[in-house]
Amino acid sequence: MSTTLPVFNLAHQHRPDEVLEPRTSAEVVRAVRAAAAAGRRLHPVGTGHGWTHAIEGGTALLTCGLDTVTIDGERSSARIGAGCRFQEVIVAVAPHGLTPLAGSAPAVGVIGFLLGGGLSPLGRSYGWATDYVRSAEVVTGTGEIVTASEAEHPELFRALLGGKHVPGVVTAVEIDLLPLSTFYGGGLFFDAGDAETVLTTWATWSAQVPEHVNTSAALVRMPDLDSVPVPLRGRFVVHLRIAVPLDLVGADEAATLVAPLRSLASPLLDTLGVLPASGIGAVHADPVRPMPVLEAGALLRDFDPTAARKMLAVAGPQTAAPLAMIEVRRLGGRLAEPPKRPDAVVGRDAAYGLFVVSAPVPELFADAVPAAVGGLAKAMAPWASGGFQPNFVGALNQPSAFATAWPEETAGLLRSVRETYDPADVIGH
Ligand SMILES: Cc1cc2nc3c(=O)[nH]c(=O)nc-3n(C[C@H](O)[C@H](O)[C@H](O)COP(=O)(O)OP(=O)(O)OC[C@H]3O[C@@H](n4cnc5c(N)ncnc54)[C@H](O)[C@@H]3O)c2cc1C
Incomplete structure (x- = not known):
């Protein structure tokens, strides 16, 4: 079916076989497992600022329903659901005197931006936005929920910090915020x-x-x-x-x-x-x-x-x-x-x-x-x-x-992480 997904870039006429809009990580797990069982690919879709081609067949999984922001003012951090745009995060954390290292367009999705490294208009002063990621919750291509951090699933975590096309659906990230007013x-x-x-x-x-x-x-x-x-x-x-x-x-x-x-x-x-x-x-x-x-x-x-x-x-x-x-x-x-x-x-x-x-x-x-x-x-x-x-x-x-x-060493890591976490190649980008 040809369908108009609620995305920013209208140049690509996406034609998924089905569109899902999960509201919980458990629903994402069910969606990934169902796609795998049916031999379908599953494509995570954020705000659609970054698609370079049309989705053909398979499942388009819209993350917009995973839209919770939880702030920990004492640790200056926030847990951000996969469907959040920067604008929502900026507004939620501002009363705490904090801000995320956002991109140029607050309407862009946090996860898609972070997966590519995250170049902020403040980047020369504070570095890449991924430098501020503490951990991520991911539903892998095998349908497991894992938390990736420096301590847990470190290779998957490394792939999430700039590897762009990752072997799972990121359902939430925890990031450090800047005390910038x-x-x-x-x-x-x-x-x-x-x-x-x-x-x-x-x-x-x-x-x-x-x-x-x-x-x-x-x-x-x-x-x-x-x-x-x-x-x-x-x-x-x-x-x-x-x-x-x-x-x-x-x-x-x-x-x-x-x-x-x-x-x-x-x-x-x-x-x-x-x-x-x-x-x-x-x-x-x-x-x-x-x-x-x-x-x-x-x-x-x-x-x-x-x-x-x-x-x-x-x-x-x-x-x-x-x-x-x-x-x-x-x-x-x-x-x-x-x-x-x-x-x-x-x-x-x-x-x-x-x-x-x-x-x-x-x-x-x-x-x-x-x-x-x-x-x-x-x-x-x-x-x-x-x-x-x-x-x-x-x-x-x-x-x-x-x-x-990516340089060959990083490209090799990305391949190996994909083989480990999505051996059946369920997750499509
Ligand atoms: C106007 C504009 C301004 C921009 N400014 C900047 C900028 O300042 N700095 C910068 O670094 N980039 C910038 N970008 C690029 C932007 O960060 C990328 O296009 C990013 O991918 C957008 O994320 P999204 O939520 O729209 O994801 P989508 O476009 O929906 O998806 C992009 C890719 O990410 C994957 N993806 C999305 N969500 C998930 C998820 N939850 N789990 C796993 N994979 C997922 C998708 O499968 C797809 O492969 C800009 C883009 C635009 C159009």
């Missing part, structure tokens, strides 16, 4: 006419900033919608994003650090200021409305002014590239530190991450979008590390991107 940040939006000055200067500036400065730059074709602020509506803009946690520096110092960007040109919109930690979604201001998009990502070893000019030449305001957004995130800082325990995170050795989102126009998906993304990939090739961050692999990446994302 405010940060300095937001966005600077510049006109297309200033694109070269802004992007080349940001490239130089971002390479030198200290680790408490988190930043990214995006070329965005803003839709002409009422939900878009009037000065940006229907325009091509360069969006510089900033987040400086104020437990590390004062607001005045943070403002001084970003002053060179503010004086580059006259911004169309400047939203920089002191924000509550719960306002992290305002930094990227990612779309929340479901839409059909194709995506691709790559890791970069560098992004210098020459790379910025090349990018503008193939996808800048003078071109007709059907791309809604091209984003370059500065990595490094604590994201580059060696892990304190074994994990499967990818991206520590890259200086920047590149992510491309197509225009939400399915008629362009067959030819125009792949051609534009291919042209961009070719232009960026001299700066590409050759690696891929699993959370930013999309339908427009080569099929080999997932296969080659």
Whole structure:
């Protein structure tokens, strides 16, 4: 059956044989065992931000019913059900003066994000979000409920910390929270006419900033919608994003650090200021409305002014590239530190991450979008590390991107964990 699952990315027409929405871990166990007995695959589905293909047949297991957040204020931790989005967690823990290390879009599911490593707009200051996972409850492909942690099922636990496609359904995670109440940040939006000055200067500036400065730059074709602020509506803009946690520096110092960007040109919109930690979604201001998009990502070893000019030449305001957004995130800082325990995170050795989102126009998906993304990939090739961050692999990446994302030692661990916990290959992704 072709069915419209309640997911963010509408580009993929999922056709599962059945859709289940369990409300307890025991119901997940029953679903996995029934799928295994029937020789069906079972696909865990979160908020559907990260699917790179359509589900064909089998069982789609929606996790949205597993939506409980339990806070332990004394331990500064939270147990989060698999169906939770970051927004629910952020709101639940904020009264305790705590915040999770969330991604750019609070509407994204916590589990899918964590399974890929979890790159936060505060990552340079605090590391990968998986660094904060204490344990996870998993229903394995054999239908057993296990708790994975450093002490229990350590290899499965390691696979969960960045291995992305895991041999089970994660039903809940326990994570450490940050005692962060405010940060300095937001966005600077510049006109297309200033694109070269802004992007080349940001490239130089971002390479030198200290680790408490988190930043990214995006070329965005803003839709002409009422939900878009009037000065940006229907325009091509360069969006510089900033987040400086104020437990590390004062607001005045943070403002001084970003002053060179503010004086580059006259911004169309400047939203920089002191924000509550719960306002992290305002930094990227990612779309929340479901839409059909194709995506691709790559890791970069560098992004210098020459790379910025090349990018503008193939996808800048003078071109007709059907791309809604091209984003370059500065990595490094604590994201580059060696892990304190074994994990499967990818991206520590890259200086920047590149992510491309197509225009939400399915008629362009067959030819125009792949051609534009291919042209961009070719232009960026001299700066590409050759690696891929699993959370930013999309339908427009080569099929080999997932296969080659992990170094051989980690890939071997992921294979062996799959053979142990899902020998019949029941869990599909
Ligand atoms: C607008 C936008 C902004 C984003 N920003 C960031 C960001 O800042 N940082 C970052 O790291 N990533 C980011 N991402 C990527 C995002 O983290 C991934 O797409 C992630 O997979 C989304 O999780 P989800 O809940 O939507 O999972 P889904 O898209 O539903 O699933 C993705 C994969 O995870 C598996 N999965 C989901 N839930 C479970 C479960 N409970 N047990 C086992 N497997 C499961 C699915 O089977 C599937 O293979 C962003 C994506 C979008 C669209």
